[in-house]
Amino acid sequence: MSRQSWVAWLYVTPLMLVLVPFFLIPILVVLVASVLETDGFGGLIPTFTLANYVGVLTSAQTFHLYAATLKFTALTWFFTLVIGFLVAYFLVFHVKNQLLAISLFLICTVPFWTSNIIRMISWIPLLGKEGLVNSALLGTGIIREPLEVLLYSSVAVVIAYVHQLTIFMVVPIFNSMARIDKRVVEAALDSGASRLDVMRLIIIPMSKSGIALGSIFVVSIVMGDFFVVKVMSGGGSASVVSAFYENVGVLQYPIAAASAVLLTVILIVVISLILRAVDIRREITQ
């Protein structure tokens, strides 16, 4: 082995030490489980069958579950992107004092000092039938009946996700916007470009890597989650993961494994589409 390749292997060792035991081996176990049969008591029969995949792929339920999950993903992605982008834009281009900008940026992270679950659950007393929002609206006479759609609904799920995940958009977008040379913007304005043109032709294209990174975080977290859906929809909606979690609950490991493999494949496709649209590596090292 040449010295050079030896050094290269040394460089990737830390990454391998994390990836192999915590990603590669578990996913192999799941892959193997997905082609086995179950004895119905949590035991796996060592055979080879594709029946689990056929079952998952030909079921209308899989389609409904993905439709529900993708709906939450798309809505969450859209709102976190709009809010995250605006917050980052404000911090980078409107707050002139850099120290202030960084302090404000840190303040954005304050809600994240507490757990996800607490942040989600604290919405419940706010949005309920007798919650703060409904009481306020009733009190001011804007509505006569409490709005039930606020809690235990898709609205509640999306609110909780947006609240939890906007920071994952803010951070990378802030990061990539901060690299934009302010003189480029000034030059554009001097040459008569409108604010909209600056946004469309300079800022958005140059924040692409941040947007892509944020999107990867948000999409993969929402698609892989079930707890928020379960609690905030009041059990009224299901997601891909909640369905196979239920399967694990009754020890139907192979079918759960097949669903998990399918979800992994779909996530890989989605993420590679994002990466294809934006060459993050080139954007970052630029």
Place this chain on the structure above:
Amino acid sequence: MSEADKADCKASSVKRSTEKKGLSRRSLLKASAAVAGTAIGSDVVRGFPTIWAQEIKDIELRHVGVSYSVVKAIGDQAAKDLGFKVTMQNLDTSAAINRFISQPDSVDIADLEGWQAKLAAKRSVIQGIEVKKIKEFDNILPIFTKGEIDGHKIPRQGISPYEAMYIAKPNATDLHDGVTEWATFLPQVYNADSIGYRPDLVGHEVTEWKDLIDPKFKGKAAILDVPAIGIMDAALCFESAGLIKYGNKGNMTKQEIDFTCEKLIELKKAGQFRATWTTFDQSVQLMAAGEVVIQSMWSPAVAAVRVKEIPCVYAPVNVKNGKEGYRGWCNGMGLMKHLSGKKLDAAYEYLNWYLSGWQAGFVGRYGYYSPVPSTAKKFLTAAEWDFWYDGKPAPSVINDPYGVPMEKAGTKRDGGSFLDRVKNISCWNTLMDEAAYMNKRWNDFKVA
């Protein structure tokens, strides 16, 4: 003297009596250690009485199960009385059974429901409990040990504790129908689940499950979302409304599952359910926040709503015309297969302690029952016994296990006496033969 003081006093008297009995207990342990030792062969040298107390200090028993059954305060008391370490660990039902099966060595005492005991035996992760070593075994209610009480046969829809109780040999994997010397699990806490409702908003007394699906309560009803038992609550509703007659609600056929889930989807689309719930706290929250007025509910959850001074009644759904009835459940302790030697002896000590009354008194104060009421009686005040077990009006204020007043004098417990309730259990928590199919259809209901 406050209730808390009394409890303290009792606790210390227990301690004193254990200390007094210490010597004989030790020699007994020595004997059983020796027996176990010979059985294993290599362990004979262990177990001198003087060494015992020294050695058990290092023993740690990990009792793992759901939060309403495996309670830290009980473990702490056991550790205090027994002199070794007891760690209580909580998981939800499905995470618990998965852990028992996939990491059996990380658990010493598995807290099992009847159907989980069946699974655990099948997977050989537990060892049979030698009935002879359980001091109070003969005082356990015949509901569990013989499947009957006062000549009343306990129904066997679902998996009744009696059905799951015995195996023929200590390492048998199949349940045995009928009494043997070896138990899969030792029942420790149980109750009968029903409906909770707001009497002020529902407007009439609820004694039938069909009220839960009455269109009058559209958007104000909720149902339990643990598929295996949620579907039984739904079945009780549909049977009560006269829509279907099940062969066995606890082990439905595919057609019955289809009917039940289709009906649930129909109700969901019509907006009957405000939500579904999975945890105790969620059900309390739903009722207390005015989101629902009627829902399937557990007895202590109803009490927790009432503590907030919101009226809430636990519906007495006594069996009538072959319909209705409570859904019963029972948690028991199983010994994991890897236990041996001194640790196994300690585990038997622990099981015996569990049935000796302190735990019975503790769970009794939030409305759950002990399989050995005769020991529970010693740890409850006369007023508590009258209220919780006999269904009589409370002679004085009733406190919860932590000493907080929860019921005024004169209140009567919903559902009447202990016997009234258990005799009206019509089905038990279970895992159906068609569990995989049932689960799939339940997911259809969830995503609809």
